[in-house]
Each structure stands twice: as C-alpha cells, then as structure tokens.
Amino acid sequence: MTTSQGDLLPSTRRALLHRIAVAQSEGRAPSLVAAVARGGRVVWHGARSSVDGHGPDENVQYRIGSITKTFTAVLVLRLRDEGLLDLADPLEKHLPGTSAGTVTIAQLLAHSGGLAAESPGPWWERTPGSLRPELADVLGEQPFRHPVGRRFHYSNPGYTLLGALVEQVRGAAWADVLRREVLEPLGLGRTSVRPQSPHAGGWAVHPWADVLVPEPTEDLGRMAAAGQLWSTTADLARFAVFLMHGDDRVLSEESVREMRAPAAAVEAADVADGYSYGLGLEVRHQDGRLLVGHSGSLPGFLANLVFAVEDDVAAVVLTNCTSGPVASAVGADLVRIVAEAEPRIPEPWRPLREVExxxxxxxxxxxxxxxxxxxxxxxxxxxxxxxxxxxxxxxxxxxxxxxxxxxxxxxxxxxxxxxxxxxxxxxxxxxxxxxxxTRQPYDEEAPVPGGVDPDGWRGIG
Structure with missing residues (x-):
C-alpha cells in the first residue's frame, strides 16, 4: 500500500516504495511506514504490511523513542529565547537539589555533561516508571561516568533532567507544556504522550524463526522527556520541516539552526563515522551530504527522522519491531533517492534592490x-x-x-x-x-603587523 500527493515523479515514487519494501521484507518487520517532505510540505507516504489486519497509513501512531529528546530540546530553547535561562547556566540555578547541579544546560542538551547513559536499577525501558518516581531514582548514587564537558556520552537521565527543568521553569507538567507550546502550534495533532487509536503494537521478532512476541508498553514516568512520545509519519514530517525552516510561533529559524550545529566533542570513532551531536539533534556527514535528525527505539519500535537542509528534503521511517530494519539507513536512503533523482531547483537569481x-x-x-x-x-x-x-x-x-x-x-x-x-x-x-x-599581498601602504620589508618582493639569484 502506498499513497502520494503526486509531487514526485513516478520513477522516484517507485524507488522510494522499493526501498521501504526491501527494508520491511529483509528486516522482517511486522509493518513499516515512511514519509518524505520537500519544499515545506509532505509529498509522499508509503507503507508495507499491516497493523491489526489493515494497511497502516500516515495517521497510524508508532512509538518514536528518543526522537522525543528533540521535542524536549525545542522546549528548552524556547525558555532561552524568552530570557528565562541561559544555556551556560548550571542546572542548579534553575533546578536545585539534584546531584548533577554543576552540569550546564548546554551540556545536557549536547550529551556532554558526563552523566551515565542509563538509569540505575531495573531495565527502565521495560519496567514501569513508578519504579523511578524521583529524579534521585533516575540519577542514582553515582550519576557521572566522565568529567563534565570533556566528551560526548549519550545520556537518557540527562534529558530527564531537562524535562524536569522545563516543568520547574514553566510551573506545569512537561507533557502539558509540550502540547501547548509545540504540538498545537505546529498542528501535530497525532503526537501524544500515550497511544491513541489507531496505533501499532510493538513486537519482538525471533532472530532464528519467523515468529514474534508482543513487547510491553510501559509509561516511562519521570523519564518521559527522554523517550515517551507516540507519533505518525505525517506529524513527524511536518516537525522535520519545522526543524529545517523554523516557525516563529515556536522557534525562529536562527534557533533551529543553532540546534543543528555540532555542540559536543566526539570520540575518534564517531569522527571517522562522520557523526556529531548538536542541541537535541544528531548530525552526520554521509556520502557528501550533511544529514541532521534523530533516531529512536524502545522495545517493539524503531524510528528515524532525518533531513538534508541543502536539498530541502526530509524523511521519516517508523516500524514496530525491537530489531530489524536499520531505520537510520532507510531514512538516509529516502533522502538520497529524492535529492539525486530530482535535485533541488535553485531560486532565481535576483539583484539587490539597493546597496550602500x-x-x-x-x-x-x-x-x-x-x-x-x-x-x-x-x-x-x-x-x-x-x-x-x-x-x-x-x-x-x-x-x-x-x-x-x-x-x-x-x-x-x-x-x-x-x-x-x-x-x-x-x-x-x-x-x-x-x-x-589587504588589496595586494602584504600591501606596504597598509599597517601589516610586523611590517613589510622596505626592499619589497624580489627574486633569488
């Protein structure tokens, strides 16, 4: 099953459908849905297999895992733009009483605060959030794994702290602030903290047999800001357009550009892979193209949102299996297919109206x-x-x-x-x-520091 708005050439649409069909078949995913946006709007949707016996479409919800972090980062940048905080502020200034108060807000956004990757205790993705009711339960007795500010180390507890920061400054629940300040202004009516019908169920596919078991769907509680959200390809494609161009009702173009800029020192292996991290967004150089976005996973679900600003193309891939298709690779391929098959037509050159x-x-x-x-x-x-x-x-x-x-x-x-x-x-x-x-190399009429030899340029005999 596939639907489209007809903006893309038939050959491009078929290439996109072929890519997701191969991903769903070879990745043995119960279902896989995808969307592409170009020129500020969604231009293609595609889907393979079924959800609850019927073909999924752009309005079926899937869990998006850590793409939630990008939404949380947008909320924090809004607080900064309103002058309510500075990204250089230590967390303690706005959220006192945690064991990570010396970490700055920017370091939390960029995963450079040195915090642990996961919360202590039982596997948090597969257990109720009620087991971690307080921030102290999320951080544990030893929250740090590295010196603060020295390296990139992905941290789910770090984004839990950012969610709590939003709540503290706004005086309202993270979910309510998100709905009021981001989801409603951008028209993301099918993005929610809890699943809303129609939605996909999450599955684990046996690695050696074509059978599956359902995965638990837990409420993450305190850790919601790190990975709780459910969404659709239609909503996430619109969100990707916002991340490329901004929307003054939510964040300016300048602020979303700041989110896309690498902000953390990464390891040599990441550098070799072309990977870095901005403020709530992953940044990757791949095949000569700068790709920005975020991946997500929770038991039963894989997700990817990716875009190339220079090509003005974005892609979203969602699937309901714990392991299977590499969603980030599929997303990058969808962007590449459109960018190469139908290169962006540049705006007409126009002269300046006036110049000083x-x-x-x-x-x-x-x-x-x-x-x-x-x-x-x-x-x-x-x-x-x-x-x-x-x-x-x-x-x-x-x-x-x-x-x-x-x-x-x-x-x-x-x-x-x-x-x-x-x-x-x-x-x-x-x-x-x-x-x-200077207008000439080492112009003797200009005050070049260190001076210019009075004999000027010469040959060597």
Whole structure:
C-alpha cells in the first residue's frame, strides 16, 4: 500500500516504495511506514504490511523513542529565547537539589555533561516508571561516568533532567507544556504522550524463526522527556520541516539552526563515522551530504527522522519491531533517492534592490598574507569571504548597522569584520578578528603587523 500527493515523479515514487519494501521484507518487520517532505510540505507516504489486519497509513501512531529528546530540546530553547535561562547556566540555578547541579544546560542538551547513559536499577525501558518516581531514582548514587564537558556520552537521565527543568521553569507538567507550546502550534495533532487509536503494537521478532512476541508498553514516568512520545509519519514530517525552516510561533529559524550545529566533542570513532551531536539533534556527514535528525527505539519500535537542509528534503521511517530494519539507513536512503533523482531547483537569481556605496567598495579580491580571498556582496544582504582556490576559512557576514559585520559560520562565526579607513576616507584594509586583509599581498601602504620589508618582493639569484 502506498499513497502520494503526486509531487514526485513516478520513477522516484517507485524507488522510494522499493526501498521501504526491501527494508520491511529483509528486516522482517511486522509493518513499516515512511514519509518524505520537500519544499515545506509532505509529498509522499508509503507503507508495507499491516497493523491489526489493515494497511497502516500516515495517521497510524508508532512509538518514536528518543526522537522525543528533540521535542524536549525545542522546549528548552524556547525558555532561552524568552530570557528565562541561559544555556551556560548550571542546572542548579534553575533546578536545585539534584546531584548533577554543576552540569550546564548546554551540556545536557549536547550529551556532554558526563552523566551515565542509563538509569540505575531495573531495565527502565521495560519496567514501569513508578519504579523511578524521583529524579534521585533516575540519577542514582553515582550519576557521572566522565568529567563534565570533556566528551560526548549519550545520556537518557540527562534529558530527564531537562524535562524536569522545563516543568520547574514553566510551573506545569512537561507533557502539558509540550502540547501547548509545540504540538498545537505546529498542528501535530497525532503526537501524544500515550497511544491513541489507531496505533501499532510493538513486537519482538525471533532472530532464528519467523515468529514474534508482543513487547510491553510501559509509561516511562519521570523519564518521559527522554523517550515517551507516540507519533505518525505525517506529524513527524511536518516537525522535520519545522526543524529545517523554523516557525516563529515556536522557534525562529536562527534557533533551529543553532540546534543543528555540532555542540559536543566526539570520540575518534564517531569522527571517522562522520557523526556529531548538536542541541537535541544528531548530525552526520554521509556520502557528501550533511544529514541532521534523530533516531529512536524502545522495545517493539524503531524510528528515524532525518533531513538534508541543502536539498530541502526530509524523511521519516517508523516500524514496530525491537530489531530489524536499520531505520537510520532507510531514512538516509529516502533522502538520497529524492535529492539525486530530482535535485533541488535553485531560486532565481535576483539583484539587490539597493546597496550602500561603502559596502560595494569592499567587493573584490583581498589578501590575507599571500592567500587570495574574494569578498562578494550577495542578494540576501550579506557579504561572503572565501578563498579563491583550494580550501580555507570562509564565512558569511551580517551587517551590524555601524559599519561592522559579524561572522555567521565557521572559524569566523561571531568574529567582527570592519573596514579601516585612511584619513581621506578610502579603505586601507579589512580587520577581521585582528587579522589584516589587504588589496595586494602584504600591501606596504597598509599597517601589516610586523611590517613589510622596505626592499619589497624580489627574486633569488
């Protein structure tokens, strides 16, 4: 069974259906559903096998596990944007009395707080949350496994603390805040803390026989903010669009961009795998494409949400088995299929409506020492500075309204660029975080630190 809105070519739709059909068949999943969004809306749904005797569709709920963490991260970023907290604040400032109070909010979001991966006691995913009624039960007597802030170490208790932080600052239950501030504004009416019909049941498939047993569906209690949610492919595809473009009713485009930026120091094995972690989002470089999103799993369910901002394509994959299809691999393939079969058509080039003469004067070639750079004034009102050959530091800059510019990415993110003028008002050089860029290599008329040899350039006999 498959449905689509017809926005994709028939060959692309068939390739998407073939990919999920192979995943469901070879992965021996009771059912698998998927969706693709492009251009800000859902353009394809697909499903294989059945739920309760009928074919699942984009409105059947599945448990999404740790994709819940991304929702929790959005709530925390909202608190920051409202000025109610700073990401550099220690947890103790807003949620006193825990044994992890020295960890900052940013470190919790990025899994760099050194906390244990799991809660102590019985296997928390398969036991009632009532066994862990307090934060102390979630953290245990020894909550830390690593020095704070030194490395990425995925932590479910860390996101439990963030859920409690939201409750403390808002004065309301995490689930109620989530519904009011994220789910309702984004129209995610089929995303909920507890399953709502129609929903899939979770199954464990025997590794050596084509038989299965049902998995328990526990309420996670205190740990809900780390993995409780149920959702559908339709809702999660819309959520992925939000994570790409933002929505000022929930979070600005600038804030969701911040969530996508790597924020934790990862191990060599993760670096080799192209993996890093932002603020509630996984970031991966794969086959020359930057993929962002999150995976999730709980007994009986696997889930993946992934998107490529440059291609403006997102994919969601949900299935109801404990092990089987690699949901993250399927999601990445769905993005790749659409991006390669139907590449994004760029927006038409349009000139600037107007440009300040002082800004236009900066356009052209500049030298940092002997490295050649090009400075361009672009139609979005920014300026870009990038090497003219090879690799090197590059960034776009936003005007501050006072003749200076602030870097937006890379090495120069947050750094100040200013044009230094001579007495006659002409530009002498660019100062970028103390680096001097000149119109000619080591221009003798510019104040190059260390000076320029008065004999100038020469050959060697």
């Amino acid at each position: 003469p002082a800004t236009l004067e900066l356009a052209g070639q500049w030298y940092w020492g002997t490295y050649a750079f090009g400075l361009r004034v672009t139609a979005d009102g920014l300026i870009s500075l990038e090497p003219l050959s090879g690799t090197g530091r590059r960034s776009r800059f936003r005007a501050n309204g006072d003749g200076t510019w602030t870097g937006l990415e890379g090495y120069y993110a947050g750094e100040l660029l200013r044009a230094v003028q001579r007495a006659d008002g002409t530009v002498s050089h660019l100062d970028l975080g103390s680096f001097v860029f």
